[in-house]
Amino acid sequence: MTIWHDLSRHHTATANRPMLALFDDPARAGDFSAEAANFLFDYSKTNIDAKARSLLLSLAEAAGLAARREAMFAGELINETEGRAVLHTALRNMQGVLEVGGQDVLPEVRATHARLVAFARDVREGRFCGQGGAITDVVNIGIGGSDLGPAMATLALAPYHTGPRCHFVSNVDGAHVHDVLAPLNPETTLVIIASKTFTTIETMTNAATARAWMAASVADPAAQFAAVSSSAERTAAFGIAPERVFGFADWVGGRYSLWGPIGLPLMLAIGPAHFDAFLAGAAEIDAHFRTAPLARNLPVLLALVGIWHNQVCGHATRAVLPYDQHLSRLPAYLQQLEMESNGKRVAINGSDLPRHSGPVVWGEPGTNGQHAFYQLIHQGTRVVPCEFLLAAEGHEPGLDHQHLLLAANCLAQSEALMRGRGVAEATTLLQAKGLRGTELERQARHRVFPGNRPSTTLLYPRLTPHVLGGILAIYEHRVFCEGVILGLNSFDQWGVELGKELALALAPVLDGSDPGTGKDGSTLALAARLRALREH
Numbered sequence: 001m002t003i004w005h006d007l008s009r010h011h012t013a014t015a016n017r018p019m020l021a022l023f024d025d026p027a028r029a030g031d032f033s034a035e036a037a038n039f040l041f042d043y044s045k046t047n048i049d050a051k052a053r054s055l056l057l058s059l060a061e062a063a064g065l066a067a068r069r070e071a072m073f074a075g076e077l078i079n080e081t082e083g084r085a086v087l088h089t090a091l092r093n094m095q096g097v098l099e100v101g102g103q104d105v106l107p108e109v110r111a112t113h114a115r116l117v118a119f120a121r122d123v124r125e126g127r128f129c130g131q132g133g134a135i136t137d138v139v140n141i142g143i144g145g146s147d148l149g150p151a152m153a154t155l156a157l158a159p160y161h162t163g164p165r166c167h168f169v170s171n172v173d174g175a176h177v178h179d180v181l182a183p184l185n186p187e188t189t190l191v192i193i194a195s196k197t198f199t200t201i202e203t204m205t206n207a208a209t210a211r212a213w214m215a216a217s218v219a220d221p222a223a224q225f226a227a228v229s230s231s232a233e234r235t236a237a238f239g240i241a242p243e244r245v246f247g248f249a250d251w252v253g254g255r256y257s258l259w260g261p262i263g264l265p266l267m268l269a270i271g272p273a274h275f276d277a278f279l280a281g282a283a284e285i286d287a288h289f290r291t292a293p294l295a296r297n298l299p300v301l302l303a304l305v306g307i308w309h310n311q312v313c314g315h316a317t318r319a320v321l322p323y324d325q326h327l328s329r330l331p332a333y334l335q336q337l338e339m340e341s342n343g344k345r346v347a348i349n350g351s352d353l354p355r356h357s358g359p360v361v362w363g364e365p366g367t368n369g370q371h372a373f374y375q376l377i378h379q380g381t382r383v384v385p386c387e388f389l390l391a392a393e394g395h396e397p398g399l400d401h402q403h404l405l406l407a408a409n410c411l412a413q414s415e416a417l418m419r420g421r422g423v424a425e426a427t428t429l430l431q432a433k434g435l436r437g438t439e440l441e442r443q444a445r446h447r448v449f450p451g452n453r454p455s456t457t458l459l460y461p462r463l464t465p466h467v468l469g470g471i472l473a474i475y476e477h478r479v480f481c482e483g484v485i486l487g488l489n490s491f492d493q494w495g496v497e498l499g500k501e502l503a504l505a506l507a508p509v510l511d512g513s514d515p516g517t518g519k520d521g522s523t524l525a526l527a528a529r530l531r532a533l534r535e536h
Contacts, residue, residue: 003059004355007312010052015313019047019418019452034296036288037281037470039460041298043305045418046385046454047313056304057294063485065294072480073290075100075251079491080348085251086491088476089286091259092279092469100251108249109260116246116264117272119226123190124163124271131218132187135164139180140265141206142194143170144496145254146228148336150194150265152329153258153278156468159326159395160270164190168265169210172202177209186217186224193227194262196248198234201500207238228261253491255336256476274465281469289477299477305456306482309385310359319377320363322389323410326463330389331363334475341479341490348489357486363387367409378416378449386455388414389471391462410457420451 022028022044032044032053048056071078075085075098085100094110122128123135140150147170154166167184169177191210195203214221222239229235230247246261258266259279267275285298294300309315318338320331342358364372366388377384390410394403426447430440458474460467483490508514509527516524 003055003062004311007052007055007059007308010055011047011308011312014047014049014052017047019045019454022047022049034298034301036292036296036298037284038467039298039458039470039474041301042457042459043301045414046305046308046456047452048305048308052308053295053304056308059307059485060294060300060304060481063487065300065481065484068484069290069480073286074098075105079251079253079489081489081492081494082250084491086253086256087249087251088253088256088259089283091248091252091257092473093283093286100249105249105251112246112248112261115243116261116267119244119246120163120264120267120272120275123268128190130186130188130190130224131220132185134188135190136188137184138164138166138190138192138265138268139169139184139210140166140192140194141169141177141203141210142192142228142262143200143202144336144340145257146194146196146200146203146262148329148333149255149258150263152327152333153263153266153468153472154269155329156326156463157266157270157274157278157465159463160274160465162271163268166265166269169206170202172205174209177206181210181213186214186221189214189224190268191225192264193225193229193235193238193240195228196230196254198227198229198231198238201504211238226264228264253493255340256491258472270465278465278469281464281466282473283469284466285470285473285477289473299474300481302456302474302478303481303485305385306359306478307485309454311355311486313383315359315383315385316356317360317362317382317384319373319384319386320361320389321366321369321386321410321413322363323366323406324389324391324394324463325365327389328365330471331361333472334363335361337475338479338482340493340496342483342486342488343495344488347487353486353488355486357488358482366413367406370409370413374413377453383453386414386417386453388455388457390457390459391467392459393462395462414455414457416449416451417453417455418451420449420453421447423448 029042029044032048033040033042068078072086073089075087077083078086087100090098090106090109094106094113096106097104098106126134129135147168151168167180169180191214193203193207211221214224218224225240226244227235227240228246232242232245235245246264248257248260252260259282263275289297289299306318320334322330338358338361344357345353347353377386388410390407423444426444427440430443435443480490509516509519510530512531516527
């Protein structure tokens with residue numbers, strides 16, 4: 001009998017148990033929460049009990065999580081389909097020696113970080129200027145991990161902005177680059193092209209548009225471009241001087257790359273000292289993840305809760321609900337982190353996975369979501385496990401009363417999801433308003449909340465650079481743990497390739513230079529209609 005089977009049987013036996021009844025144990029909240037690095041992770045409002053937790057921990061141990069974790073930090077080639085190490089953690093802890101293939105990689109990491117710091121200071125202090133003077137605006141052109149991470153983090157740390165304004169372009173839709181560039185002054189704008197290979201079609205298309213925009217006003221437009229890329233040849237062909245090119249190794253995956261050169265826009269916005277605090281917050285969680293017992297380990301527990309809800313209980317989606325406006329882009333960032341990492345159908349050895357892989361991850365900041373999709377979360381026919389994030393205090397002076405209301409809403413939502421409201425309580429409420437008879441019964445049913453819907457809460461003091469680094473590291477390691485337990489490779493992304501290949505082949509069909517031989521009837525018909533609409 002496997003651990004998975006035991007978990008399934010235990011879930012079946014306890015599925016209808018009211019979660020609220022678990023709090024008959026006065027120690028429940030403390031026993032089913034964990035603390036580290038100023039974070040409190042509460043998972044007591046789930047149906048996980050001591051037996052379920054024990055089985056989940058056994059699952060992690062049986063998967064060899066501890067050994068796999070050490071292999072990652074040691075620089076072993078755990079990205080087996082691409083033959084690469086996975087060492088984004090080295091970008092935030094540059095001390096000591098770390099060998100990959102017999103070579104210490106940290107001197108190059110330290111040297112690149114020092115170059116980033118020097119360049120950021122030159123821009124922020126006016127030593128690096130545009131044709132029209134000091135840089136007032138920075139435009140980062142990237143996509144995927146080259147956009148979501150820095151865009152999310154730059155917004156999250158808005159209270160710490162002391163540098164130029166940062167803007168982000170990702171979509172190949174011309175509206176995006178046009179709308180970002182239109183209000184800017186090209187003579188005081190720095191453009192960063194973020195593409196490891198310097199071939200990403202969306203990024204390079206937008207880069208060409210930005211260069212043409214700048215060339216209309218600036219005598220030497222390439223002088224106001226920088227690149228985050230490992231292709232010295234292609235960046236040189238674009239005209240970018242090597243001192244403004246910042247590369248990173250192939251053991252840094254795109255969605256894990258915010259900690260190095262991809263984080264340049266963030267460093268420009270908040271300054272090197274705050275950026276280093278951001279790295280230190282992540283490094284502190286790295287140390288916790290490596291040393292804390294599994295039963296008190298924040299990333300491990302977050303992963304086990306996710307495994308319980310998705311693979312054991314069968315809940316196919318997960319809502320990430322930050323009650324922190326500055327984290328409004330965090331759900332989109334975590335969508336890529338989780339769904340690109342663990343959205344797989346085969347195990348590392350190439351066999352079919354015996355169970356579902358990662359969930360659909362989505363969400364919005366509170367309290368906006370309460371007036372939108374919370375209706376489905378509370379009263380819909382499907383259960384959506386929720387993950388709340390909440391700071392003890394905000395940054396805004398004189399608005400403590402608003403933060404108190406925000407926090408009250410966050411805690412109220414998790415309580416309501418668990419507690420619910422039965423038909424008897426709903427009936428009593430409506431009777432007090434004068435309803436009687438059949439109409440009372442009908443109206444009461446509309447006000448029933450099933451309850452018994454799980455949630456977790458991650459509390460932290462305030463969203464500082466150090467805390468943001470910790471949050472992101474917790475979620476990174478959570479995704480790693482889930483991937484290990486499921487037996488898949490969290491660090492490749494072959495699923496993004498096919499569509500890109502087909503798009504390259506379809507471009508000449510759309511412009512009429514290729515008949516599209518071999519394409520299906522639907523695709524050809526749609527292409528023909530698009531050509532006709534453009535001609536019309």
